[in-house]
Amino acid sequence: MLLHLNPRWAPSSGGKKRLEEQACCALLVPVLLLSARDGMISHPDFGSLGPGPGGPCLGPGGREDDEDSPGGDSNTSLAVAAGRLLDEREETRPVLCAASQRLALGRREGTSRVAIGPPRTAIRGRKAASMPEAPTLANSRDHLGGAAALVRDVGASMPKGLESSTSVTTTPPAWCDRKPPESSSSSRSNATTSAGTSVVRRTSAPSSAGSTVLRSSWVDRLAGSSANGVHGDVSVNVRLRPGSNSEDDRCAEPCRELMHSVRLRQIGSRYDQLGEAQYQFDHVFPEEASQEEVFNVTVAPICEAVISGYNGAVIAYGQTGSGKTHTVVGTPKFRGVAPRAIHCIFDALAQRTLWSVDVSVLEIYNERVRDLLNPGAVTHVDVHEVRGEHEGASFRCPDAARRQACTPEEALAALAEGMKRRETARTDMNHHSSRSHLIFTLTATQRDPEIGATLRGRLHLVDLAGSERLKRSMSTEFASPRGQPLTRRGSGSGHRP
Numbered sequence: 053m054l055l056h057l058n059p060r061w062a063p064s065s066g067g068k069k070r071l072e073e074q075a076c077c078a079l080l081v082p083v084l085l086l087s088a089r090d091g092m093i094s095h096p097d098f099g100s101l102g103p104g105p106g107g108p109c110l111g112p113g114g115r116e117d118d119e120d121s122p123g124g125d126s127n128t129s130l131a132v133a134a135g136r137l138l139d140e141r142e143e144t145r146p147v148l149c150a151a152s153q154r155l156a157l158g159r160r161e162g163t164s165r166v167a168i169g170p171p172r173t174a175i176r177g178r179k180a181a182s183m184p185e186a187p188t189l190a191n192s193r194d195h196l197g198g199a200a201a202l203v204r205d206v207g208a209s210m211p212k213g214l215e216s217s218t219s220v221t222t223t224p225p226a227w228c229d230r231k232p233p234e235s236s237s238s239s240r241s242n243a244t245t246s247a248g249t250s251v252v253r254r255t256s257a258p259s260s261a262g263s264t265v266l267r268s269s270w271v272d273r274l275a276g277s278s279a280n281g282v283h284g285d286v287s288v289n290v291r292l293r294p295g296s297n298s299e300d301d302r303c304a305e306p307c308r309e310l311m312h313s314v315r316l317r318q319i320g321s322r323y324d325q326l327g328e329a330q331y332q333f334d335h336v337f338p339e340e341a342s343q344e345e346v347f348n349v350t351v352a353p354i355c356e357a358v359i360s361g362y363n364g365a366v367i368a369y370g371q372t373g374s375g376k377t378h379t380v381v382g383t384p385k386f387r388g389v390a391p392r393a394i395h396c397i398f399d400a401l402a403q404r405t406l407w408s409v410d411v412s413v414l415e416i417y418n419e420r421v422r423d424l425l426n427p428g429a430v431t432h433v434d435v436h437e438v439r440g441e442h443e444g445a446s447f448r449c450p451d452a453a454r455r456q457a458c459t460p461e462e463a464l465a466a467l468a469e470g471m472k473r474r475e476t477a478r479t480d481m482n483h484h485s486s487r488s489h490l491i492f493t494l495t496a497t498q499r500d501p502e503i504g505a506t507l508r509g510r511l512h513l514v515d516l517a518g519s520e521r522l523k524r525s526m527s528t529e530f531a532s533p534r535g536q537p538l539t540r541r542g543s544g545s546g547h548r549p
């Protein structure tokens with residue numbers, strides 16, 4: 053998560069509320085993310101693998117490869133996250149309340165200077181000394197461990213017939229990150245599990261031994277990850293937008309005394325009594341931080357994980373004009389994380405023999421999901437909620453276009469095409485303001501024909517609409533067809549309650 057702050061956001065009136073909005077972001081975002089765990093870095097996808105329209109596009113040395121699964125495993129676990137977070141107010145309210153409670157309690161405990169426990173502490177389940185445990189975060193270690201537990205559960209639920217019918221006989225390639233099974237037999241099967249829970253596909257499904265090794269490998273990684281913070285974790289980072297020259301003008305700055313923390317300061321005599329507040333993050337990017345630095349620290353590790361078969365998401369959150377689109381997409385001169393991630397993933401795939409990449413660009417606008425790669429008029433696509441026995445709910449947009457990309461340029465062209473169709477509106481704060489949530493998803497699929505294994509990782513890059521309330525940004529030009537504001541409270545732009 054990349055949280056964006058505009059240090060100049062210190063208006064003379066209504067300042068307290070606005071400062072609170074920025075401060076609340078710091079607390080709300082990590083808490084909210086927990087409820088979006090499925091859209092975060094997670095275990096390799098157990099779902100069925102479906103080729104997108106146009107069929108698979110294979111990398112150098114690849115060959116046309118037919119998938120036996122029906123198409124439709126799609127791309128919007130992030131849309132999920134965003135959609136659920138922003139639209140299902142009933143669900144998020146307790147979480148929001150918990151965060152507000154934390155903020156309030158934190159304030160009460162300090163007087164003029166309040167040090168709020170670091171979000172990462174809360175996320176990783178180490179209760180901050182001064183923090184009451186938020187009710188909806190009940191034991192967040194369990195929450196993080198949920199992914200690992202999920203893997204165990206899915207493995208445990210392998211149908212018996214499947215377990216005994218197949219085996220893996222060859223040593224997996226280096227990229228597969230698996231050990232060969234201890235015992236093997238030659239039988240093969242096209243069987244898949246009832247819930248599509250086998251990641252080994254097409255001509256074979258894992259043997260009992262093989263799948264156990266596979267699972268334990270993932271479980272180890274996931275379990276290890278929550279301990280070492282490399283994978284399977286949520287990191288919350290802040291980037292400060294440049295632009296404020298004078299000290300008096302600034303309401304946010306990196307804290308020199310405490311690493312990776314930001315100090316928020318209220319400007320103006322009316323709210324001086326509020327004092328300062330410090331928030332600690334995984335990383336704080338000062339105003340002078342380059343695009344490259346942001347990518348290297350926050351996104352490059354996720355790209356590596358995607359190549360290893362994990363799903364990852366990068367979500368840019370912040371007020372309008374705070375630099376979300378600049379960070380995610382950037383400009384030709386200052387390339388954002390999206391083009392860098394695309395190049396990074398393609399560079400890694402170039403070392404492999406058999407791979408394919410497809411991309412999709414979706415937009416959540418006015419509470420509906422739109423497919424921005426549809427060549428005709430921009431169309432809405434339905435969101436299907438799928439509830440697996442062990443996987444919880446996931447959301448898919450099977451009708452959304454998934455464009456095959458053989459080169460980074462093709463993937464970038466798809467992103468550019470989607471950006472062009474994205475709804476923008478002029479606000480008083482940002483003349484090219486994004487009024488929708490943009491979700492760019494890149495799916496990297498690698499195959500090993502020898503063992504019939506498929507390894508797939510997804511990267512979701514999300515540029516959220518401005519988090520401010522609509523009336524604050526005075527975005528009066530956009531209204532729904534029914535004359536309502538673009539988004540209601542609690543959803544889309546201005547989604548804070």
Ligand SMILES: Nc1ncnc2c1ncn2[C@@H]1O[C@H](COP(=O)(O)OP(=O)(O)OP(=O)(O)O)[C@@H](O)[C@H]1O
Pocket residue numbers: 056292293294370371372373374375376377378379482484485486487516517518519
């Ligand atoms: N780190 C930065 N360095 C240089 N310019 C920046 C930086 N961050 C933002 N900007 C500039 O600030 C302006 C607003 O940024 P941007 O459009 O990315 O904001 P946003 O958060 O996406 O806003 P909205 O939610 O309204 O779309 C742009 O002109 C952008 O180039």
